[in-house]
Amino acid sequence: MAGPAISPIDLSAALVLAPTALADWLVVAPVALMIGFGAVLMMVRKSVRLHGAIAIAGLVLLVLLDAALLWRVSAHGPVTMVMGRWLPPFGIAFTADLFGAVMALAAAVVALAAGIFALRDIDAGGRRYGFFPFLMLLMAGVSGAFLTGDIFNLYVWFEVLLISSFGLLILGSEPEQIDGALKYAILNLIGTTLFLIAVGYLYAIFGTLNMADIARKAASLRGTAPLTTLTALFILAFAMKAAAFPVNFWLSASYHTPRVVVSALFGGLLTKIGIYALVRVTIMLFPVEREALSLTVAVAAALTMIVGGLGALAQSDVRRLVGYVVIAGIGNMMAGVAIGTPAAVSGAILYALHSVVAMTALYLLAGEAARLGGAWSLSSLGGLWRQAPWFSGVSFLLFIAAAGLPPLSGLWPKVALLKASLDIGAWWLAAAILVSAFLITLALARVFLLAYWRPRPEPAAGTVAGDWRITLPLGGLTALVVLFGLLPEPLLDLAYGAASGLADPAAYVESVFPGATMERGAVR
Template sequence: MAASSTTHAVDHALAWVMEPATAGQWLTISPVALCLTTGAVLMMVRHTTRLHAAIAIVSLAILVLLESLLLLHVAETGPVTMMMGRWLPPFGIAFTVDLTGALFALSSGIVALAGGIYAVADINQSARRYGFFPFLMVLMAGVTGAFLTGDIFNLYVWFEVLLISSFGLLILGSEREQIDGALKYSILNLIGTTLFLIAVGYLYAIFGTLNMADIARKAGEMRDTAPLMTLSALFILAFSMKAAAFPVNFWLPASYHTPRVVVSALFAGLLTKVGVYALLRIMVMLFPVEREALSLLIGIAAALTMITGALGAIAQSDIRRMLGYIVISGIGYMLAGASMGGVAGLSPAIFYGLHSIVLMTALYFVAGQAAAVGGSFNLRGLAGIWKSSPLLAFITLALFFAGAGLPPFSGFWPKAMLVKGAIDIGAWWLAASILIAGFLTTIAFGRVFLLAYWRPAETAVAVSEETPPKPAGWPAWAPIIGLTALVVWFGLFPQPLLELTQQAGLGLADPTAYLNSVFPQGGAQ
């Protein structure tokens, strides 16, 4: 007797996304895929290091193009989601991109391209053999993935990716000072990463999902029964350590001055911004009620971060250490916007983050050029740069004005918006902190310019320190001029970026479009 069989129709639409992915959806993952693929290719040709710079620069140029197309697509159509493995949300891993993520990804790609070009002059053959360019591409995979992911555990994974690559970049050269800086950097960041992982595990135990859009939908229903305030406090502490906010910021000035100039520049431009971005994404979009309850605490941390960072900058004699404290002070402005909430606070916070990514990278580049021209990173050994390199002095002055928040440069607009937003909600103490920090930052920059650039060259003294970078040609000047042009352009013509950041702030404050991108038909609850 023949065995009989029965067949059952399976409705795959209950588990899978049945529609083919659109070109816009492929754009959400293409930047990360490009970075990882390029890093793998560079490892395959690791014995032919003369090819590394060309391969990496071409790849980074393509990365900027892809992220530009992604920003245009998101600005035109709204947030876009790509589900890995075709699984329906919230079960599959989501890449979800809104204006905030697209803006940060593009600005990061631009400074990475500038860093790749600058590295042609700054990274010697030994550092190339140790893997500078593969590490750079993996770093950008982590940074870009953090900005584009829609899954909170994968946000943690991308943090780990960028941290692992940053460890490698930090110790290129294996000098004693680098090892010491890397030890402090790694220990404090590992503590922050552990807190982040604990918070993610706690979150999963509460919600049973890791999809950000799904968490945002469920948070309102569980607010009365789940310990969301405790969870929010854990996330704030973890991301504050990542972002180098007061009082957990002491690891940054102890490490950022130790690696090569291009590495310091990329770290200053990118890594702390990922921490602040994650804080904005989770606290504003997922837990807005808890953010509001903790707004005073965040505002106090912001004020102390701004002022202590600026005071620390004034006290430094090494330009790189001074810039490390400027990075810390800048984080305070973004936290101030997060404490205010709403479009009035989020828009300038996003604007300042984009401005700081470009500005801090450019400032470290000009610090490297100043050391190459003057023969030292120490202010006692630097003098007379105004006469020896007028172009460098002019560019440095423009960047200093932007960093101090003086018109007509890009730093003026977000600070003015933050002051207005703080006054509008009656937080006069926060507005005063922003103004005081700006004044102290102006003093710090003015001190550097007067001593290193304006002071007569014969007044410099010999300083025993590590060998400064050698004077470089177009590979160093091209990214410096390009990034400075962006700072000046968005200062003189801020309206397009203002409009984009206002839309981005609105998208964070009201994530309806973000949720609809992930769950277009409502999805599973």
């Protein structure tokens, strides 16, 4: 006897049925690539001589993939891919907009530069204990953080990069490294715990973790849910990750302890992920709540800038000094978040891109200066201008860029932030930006006068050689700093486009939920 006819199941209500366009795989390709190369390096862990070549090949491919993704997003708008073909918000979404794509590309470029530098800086012991696999895992976490469209997975990628950063931090097992790693771990675990609490609180309010879904639901819940408290929790967690005042002391206590290439990766990338998350959450998801908390964020930004400047001026250890320059830059970026206008946010994004490149280069520069001079202390350095003229010229350019002086890349974001501050009448915030820049200029001028211009107190300890593993990454990053300074228009356009996309996330929401439209924070 024939049974009852089984009606077909309509899978279109739950699953993405259309095949994924090949170009859309670019959204997840950077993460998959880094995890894959990390696995390959683990499989050949006994052949440490191959690690460098394999890692550099992977990082070159990462730069190419991120460049292709940025082109795709620039040409066609935000791109979304949902895992497992489940429709959002149930499927985990990777969504790339201009902000995420340009940050991912900048991170890939400096990781490639650091990887080349590591070919000389990391010895066989460091490779045997996993420097290059940890680097691949770190970049998987960094890429995932910039490209995820799910706020819980932002937390997951934070954890991935933190695990790998712990391994990189203690590579060498020196007592100073263990001490620095302990401070780094405790404060970052506190920040991670706050982040997780905020995510749980968010899910309890919204019932979703998809950022596009949160953006379109926030307006309807405003006034009935404690969104300001939720936003304050996120700001505190991300400020701790970014090393903003008053939770900045872990950076100056730890970033000077590992190998210099690790310090360069941390200074260039890790704090910027905190800033990225802060901008993404406060500007795109909770702009009204950000406005309510703007004065608090602005005060923290001003104090971060001043503490960074004063700390740099007080240091005699070059690596510690660079750490305070990183902290001062975090204050500048937070100032853009506090102001919140598209012009201010574009200035913060532009500063983040500048800082990714310039701070990585500055740490590499400090390492090479210490190798040539045989010491980290300014009291023992001297004569580098006579010993290494080319290197000294590169140093001079990077010092100008880090101080925000014309005509290099540090100038334009400071000009944008100054103008945005004055436009809203926040003269005291503009004054903090100028005072911080003046203090950083004094600190870096002191380094140049003592370590480069002053005659050497003792005979030279290092030799000068044209090692391509040094000249290529340092020269390449310096060339980017000069190029961004002299031809800023393309980068300014990218930063403003990214800021506009955050202020009006309709295109972002449309890429995740086709057919949804947003008007004044509400979905129709």
